[in-house]
Amino acid sequence: xxxxxxxxxxxxxxxxxxxxxxxxxxxxxxxxxxxxxxxxxxxxxxxxxxxxxxxxxxxxxxxxxxxxxxxxxxxxxxxxxxxxxxxxxxxxxxxxxxxxxxxxxxxxxxxxxxxxxxxxxxxxxxx
Numbered sequence: 001x002x003x004x005x006x007x008x009x010x011x012x013x014x015x016x017x018x019x020x021x022x023x024x025x026x027x028x029x030x031x032x033x034x035x036x037x038x039x040x041x042x043x044x045x046x047x048x049x050x051x052x053x054x055x056x057x058x059x060x061x062x063x064x065x066x067x068x069x070x071x072x073x074x075x076x077x078x079x080x081x082x083x084x085x086x087x088x089x090x091x092x093x094x095x096x097x098x099x100x101x102x103x104x105x106x107x108x109x110x111x112x113x114x115x116x117x118x119x120x121x122x123x124x125x126x127x
Contacts, residue, residue, distance in 0.1 A: 021079050
């Protein structure tokens with residue numbers, strides 16, 4: 001393969017983008033975990049709510065907040081998988097096995113020009 005400064009720039013940009021995404025998701029996760037505790041303390045110390053009312057509100061907010069944290073954890077895990085795969089130059093078929101939902105979305109919904117180089121043929125080419 002020939003050296004291509006353009007390909008080198010694209011590789012650096014992808015690496016930077018994935019690293020930035022990991023940093024953003026990690027910061028968001030840490031912030032959300034901190035906010036969960038802050039909300040609980042704020043409600044339990046609120047002078048306008050009795051302890052029982054505050055406990056009910058905390059209980060009602062707990063599950064949605066936990067769900068949000070779980071979603072960010074999953075996204076962070078996926079981003080870390082992409083980051084490690086990219087840095088270690090893992091073959092695409094392995095990445096497809098590691099992240100099957102993203103891979104199937106890419107294949108089904110991706111631009112055909114992006115999908116073609118992967119060796120896939122559109123259904124209309126089969127006869």
